[in-house]
Amino acid sequence: MDKGKILKNSPSKGFWIANILGWSIGSIINFITQFIRSNANLESAILAFLPFIFGLIFTTLLRYYWGKIDIYNYSIKKLILVLIPHSLILNFFLILFGIGSIIIIRHILGTETKNILNLFILNYLSTYILILLWIAIYFLVIYYFSMKKKEIDNLQLINSLQSSQLLNLRNQLNPHFLFNALNNIRSLIREDSERARAMIGSLTDTLRYSLRSSKNQKVLLSSEIEFVEEYLKLEHLHMESRLSYKIVIPEDSKNCLIPPMIIQLLAENAIKHGLSKLPDGGELTIEVTKSSNKLNITVINSGNYDSSNPSNPEGVGIKNILNRIDMLYKENSSFSINQIDDSVIAKLILPIEYENESINS
Numbered sequence: 437m438d439k440g441k442i443l444k445n446s447p448s449k450g451f452w453i454a455n456i457l458g459w460s461i462g463s464i465i466n467f468i469t470q471f472i473r474s475n476a477n478l479e480s481a482i483l484a485f486l487p488f489i490f491g492l493i494f495t496t497l498l499r500y501y502w503g504k505i506d507i508y509n510y511s512i513k514k515l516i517l518v519l520i521p522h523s524l525i526l527n528f529f530l531i532l533f534g535i536g537s538i539i540i541i542r543h544i545l546g547t548e549t550k551n552i553l554n555l556f557i558l559n560y561l562s563t564y565i566l567i568l569l570w571i572a573i574y575f576l577v578i579y580y581f582s583m584k585k586k587e588i589d590n591l592q593l594i595n596s597l598q599s600s601q602l603l604n605l606r607n608q609l610n611p612h613f614l615f616n617a618l619n620n621i622r623s624l625i626r627e628d629s630e631r632a633r634a635m636i637g638s639l640t641d642t643l644r645y646s647l648r649s650s651k652n653q654k655v656l657l658s659s660e661i662e663f664v665e666e667y668l669k670l671e672h673l674h675m676e677s678r679l680s681y682k683i684v685i686p687e688d689s690k691n692c693l694i695p696p697m698i699i700q701l702l703a704e705n706a707i708k709h710g711l712s713k714l715p716d717g718g719e720l721t722i723e724v725t726k727s728s729n730k731l732n733i734t735v736i737n738s739g740n741y742d743s744s745n746p747s748n749p750e751g752v753g754i755k756n757i758l759n760r761i762d763m764l765y766k767e768n769s770s771f772s773i774n775q776i777d778d779s780v781i782a783k784l785i786l787p788i789e790y791e792n793e794s795i796n797s
Contacts, residue, residue, distance in 0.1 A: 451499070454577070455492060455495060455496065456492060458570070458573070459488045459491045459492050459495075460488060462488070462491070462566065463488035486534050486537055486538070490530050490533050490534055490537075491530065491566075491570075494526055494529060494530055495526070495570060495574075498522065498526055499574075508578060508582075519571060523564070523567050523568060523571055524564075526567055527563055527564045527567045530563055530567070531563055534563075614643070616704075617635070617639045617642070617670055618639075620635060620670060620671075620673065620674040621635050621636060621639065623674065624673065624674070631673050634669075634673065635669075635670055635673050635674075638666045638667075638669045638670050638673075639670060641663075641666045642663060642666045642667055642670070645659070645662075645663040645666075646663075646697065649663075649696035649697060650696070652696060653695065653696075653764060654693040654694060654695055654696070654764075654789065655693065655694065655695075655696045656690065656691060656692070656693065656791075657685070657689055657690050657691070657692045657693070657694050657724065657731075658690035658691065660694055660696065660697070660698070660699050660700070661683060661685055661690070661699070663697070663700060664683070664699050664700050664703055664722065665683065667700050667703065667704070668681050668703065668720070671703075671707055675707075675711070675712070675717055677717070678711070678712075678714075678716065678717025678718075679707070679711060679717050679718075679720065680717075680718075680719045680720070681719065681720040681721070681722070682719075682720075682721055682722070683721075683722045683723075684721070684722070684723040684724070685722075685723075685724040686724070686725070686726070688726070689724050689725075689726055689731065691790060691791070692726075692731050692788055692789060692790060693789040693790060693791065694731070694733070694786060695760050695761070695764060698733075698757060698760065698761075698784070699722065699733060699735070701754075701756060701757055702722075702733070702735040702757070702782050702784065703720065703722065703735060705754060705782070706720055706735050706736075706737035706739070706780065706782065707720065707737070709739070710737040710738060710739025710740070710741075710780050711737055711738055711739060713739060714738060714739060717738070718737060718738020718739060719736075719737070719738055720735070720736070720737045720738075721734075721735070721736040721737075722734070722735050723735075723736070726788060729787065729788050730785050730786065730787060730788060731785070731786045731787070731788050732783065732784075732785055733783070733784040733785075733786070734781065734782070734783050734784075735781075735782045735783075735784075736779050736780070736781050736782075737779065737780050738778060738779060738780075739778075739779070739780050740775065740778075740780070741773060741774070741775040741780040754773070757771055757784070758771060761784070761786065765786060765787060768786075768787045769784070769785060769786050769787065770784075770785045771783070771784050771785075
């Protein structure tokens with residue numbers, strides 16, 4: 437982490453306000469102390485606010501010098517070795533200018549100055565504590581901004597990586613789906629040109645949705661369902677009576693947000709690894725329900741699922757679903773696939789989201 441850059445990128449206004457405020461408070465406390473110990477007069481007022489003037493000037497110059505030597509990238513050991521002499525030198529010049537000003541002011545006011553050496557030693561110790569406090573506060577603030585910037589940078593990096601991964605995962609869908617659709621069209625062109633034209637129309641709609649949705653991490657459920665219906669038309673034209681399907685979705689769920697093409701992946705997986713392997717085909721049911729702030733997407737298909745075979749839900753489809761919901765929802769989502777009687781049930785549970793809302797993004 438380049439702390440020097442943090443300093444340069446931090447608003448100078450913030451430093452000036454904090455520095456002026458800090459030295460002002462110190463001077464006010466000094467003035468009150470002077471007032472309590474003796475009657476307030478012009479001399480005590482001037483002497484009380486000398487630390488404000490010289491402290492502000494010298495700490496500002498020191499900050500500028502630190503920026504020049506890039507002290508913010510030093511190791512802790514090297515930083516301490518540098519700060520000790522810097523603090524001693526800073527304190528020396530503060531006391532030197534301070535006592536010099538006292539002598540001049542008292543000379544102008546006709547007041548005698550005695551025991552200058554004792555005055556120097558006494559003020560050196562007390563002022564040095566103040567300087568150490570200033571340095572400690574200053575670097576704590578620098579460290580705070582450094583950690584905040586590092587946190588923001590890490591979040592931006594994670595978001596960038598996740599966006600890139602999501603885009604790559606979505607891009608895996610298009611070639612796979614396109615190959616299946618074009619293969620179906622090729623099979624029907626010579627057999628039934630009308631059906632082929634109908635399939636081309638559905639393919640156009642699905643490709644349009646695929647290209648448009650690839651720019652978004654989430655889409656409306658209603659849009660996804662329309663896309664799935666077009667996809668299933670393509671599959672039905674190919675499988676004919678071997679595929680029957682139904683979609684059950686309540687109206688109040690259609691404005692929910694879900695990852696694009698995720699239901700299509702479930703349907704494609706059900707057909708490819710289930711229905712298409714049955715001589716007589718079977719039935720595909722897509723059902724969406726809402727419960728306890730969760731959106732339940734269930735895809736049921738005729739067929740068999742061997743849970744003992746870890747590669748059963750092979751291909752990019754299921755892996756794609758698992759990776760995408762993990763990146764988008766973390767522990768707020770779940771996916772399961774099980775065999776019940778003669779049906780395979782895939783269930784995806786997502787948090788309910790609407791537009792202008794975000795979960796873990």
